[in-house]
Amino acid sequence: MPVLPKYMKLNLDRRIIFILMAIAVIFPLVFKLGLPNKVTPEVKNLFGQMESLNDTSVVLISFDFEASSFPEVQPLANAILMHCFSNNLKVIGISLLAEGTALGEKVLKENAAKYNKVYGKDYVFLGFRPQVTATILALGEDFHKVFPEDYYGGSTADLELTKNIKNYKDISLIISVTDGDIPFSWINYAVARYNKDLAVLATAVMATSFYPFLNSGQIKGLVNGLKGAAEYEILLKKPGMGARGMDAQSMAHLLIVLLVILGNIGYWMERRKK
Amino acid sequence: MDLGTLIAAILTLFIFSFLYKDNPFYKFAEYLLVGISVGYFIVISIKTTVVPKLIFPVFREGDLLCLIPGILGFFMFLRFFPKLAWLSRISMALIIGAGAGVSIPAMMQAQIFAQMKASMGSYASINNIIVALAVITTLSYFFFSREHKGALGTSAKIGVFFMMLFFGATFGYTVMSRVTLLIGRAQFLLGDFLGIIK
Structure with a gap:
């Protein structure tokens, strides 16, 4: 030393x-000190894009994080799920990291319960699939081949929400809630190859890695860390974990x-x- | 308060005890985290991959083709046996070959060409001019075929300035991220555990 x-x-x-x-x-x-918090354009962009979706739109949310970063990604996941459910958007939850499976399911179920959403009709959780590249590419070809069953063992061909989903064409927006570099794979394969819209909700430590992709238009929206969650809550007019933590x-x-x-x-x- | 909250609070305090000094309580919580993470990963992998992608197709549906990836996967474990370790190279070759074949064109398109296009876009705004200047000067710093003197030296120095800005921003965001984790745990301890905050 x-x-x-x-x-x-x-x-x-x-x-x-x-x-x-x-x-x-x-x-x-x-x-509570109530310090001011200004909303940044990148958060406004994603909020606007979400507002433009209607109640037939399906949003694929990938919970790509691990337990160690849960305190930071939980407010982000809560904010986006509140927006989805309050606007009656359909939500498909998946996870590309094993640890994100149980946590993603927990956040999805909690928020769905707040808005009295019905499993199978308004939202589904499909669980974890290993090998990020293969999963993202295969979702563009045949959704049911990658996820023949949901997290609880039910057939995705029988669930009202998923039975008509064939590939990315039937999904309006992909959102990766992440603490790492998995959005790069979404950009490389889902965005570049299938021209799919992607939004990233990331921990602050990853923010500088994703800004170039926001600048180039490969990412449609970027919300970073607790501050981003607080900004999103301001736009939703529903102060939550993000707003509470911003003073601290x-x-x-x-x-x-x-x-x-x-x-x-x-x-x-x-x-x-x- | 439920048992889960109590256990989570105690383990959080065990981890925080490291801030005073290293101790057995911290070590216990640390090892527990590592053990549970690995155990959880194994269970989830078996439940979501090995069973539905290998066991069910082979034994329920009689799809013997699924044995091929199963055998190749098994070869990976032969690395632990020196005499048979060479078999794992077959699996590795397939992973590297297929992986490179899939990822190189995609990465070129998404991370090189798309980024170049964005850097060469319309220069109507001051932001785009700064982006273009930063790209050119930073690249010039990594041009090692000529000594960094004269125009190249000046450009490289400006490139270093832009890189410092990037490192500073990244470090700032890292601090923000770490503070957020502390806030999350403080919210849990003060709210769910002690009930001081709502």
């Missing part, structure tokens, strides 16, 4: 930073900025002393 020069060692116990961070997060959660997010960012400035001042003063 490289040894830092003495003047670079600022003697601040890291546990003090952890305590400050805990206060910065907990205080706004308990005492802003305070935590403020603390980090202050610590970075203080750290640099300390570093600069130590060097001057030398």
Whole structure:
């Protein structure tokens, strides 16, 4: 491990930073501050696209995340599902990551129950399929070959929602709720090959990877992290997990900025002393 | 409060205890996470792949063609036996060959040509000019056939500036992501577990 020069060692116990961070997060959660949050154009675009769909439109939502990022993707999934169900869109849920299966099913069922949606008619959950590339390509050819059964073992040929779905032509929009790079596969195969519209709801850490595809029009909408979820909730006029967490997010960012400035001042003063 | 919430809260606190220092409670929660993740993946894979794609077609429907991918999959496990490990290369060759054949044209189209087209689009807006400048100068930084001096050196330096902006934005988003995970757990502990917030 490289040894830092003495003047670079600022003697601040890291546990003090952890305590400050805990206060910065907990205080706004308990005492709501109501800090302003502006809606960005990319979120507005997706919202507009969703609004343009009608009650015969089928949306394919792929829960492409793992348990470790669930606190970040859950508000995103909730926001988009609330929009789907409040506009009476039909929802098909799948997962291209094994861990996303149970979590995706949980989020889908919870939101469907809020709007009294009927399984098989308004929404279905088809579960996990391995080998991302093969699954995405095969969905463009024969939907029932990839998913002959739903997650619970029922035949997709018998379910009212899926019986007439043949391939991507019968799906209005694909939405990948993700914490990783699976949207690249959706872009490579579903968008480039089948010219299908794709929206991405991603963790903030993945945001910069997807912006070039939003700029090129390969992605129709991009919603990032807790802030994106909060913006979507503003547009829906239904404040939820995203809006509640944004005060804490802003305070935590403020603390980090202050610590970075203080750290640099300390570093600069130590060097001057030398 | 249900048992699931109680277990989740205790495990969250076990993980947070690492912030003070490494301890057996943290290690227990960490190993539990790894073990359960692997176990869950195996069960889901068997339930959604091995059974409906191999066992049922072969034994219920008598579709013996499904044995071919089944055997090739089995070969992959022979890597653990040095004398038979060579058989796994057959499966690997198929995976790499088919994978490359499918992905190279798709990636060229989606990630190279479409991105080039977007970078060369209409330059009516200031944003498009900045995008084009960033692409050209960043590419010039990775041009190593000439020493970075003169016009190429200046362009490469501007390219470094754009890359720094990208790294800064990415790091900022990473911080945001990590803070969100903390907020999610804090919301769970304060809400579902302690009932302090609604």
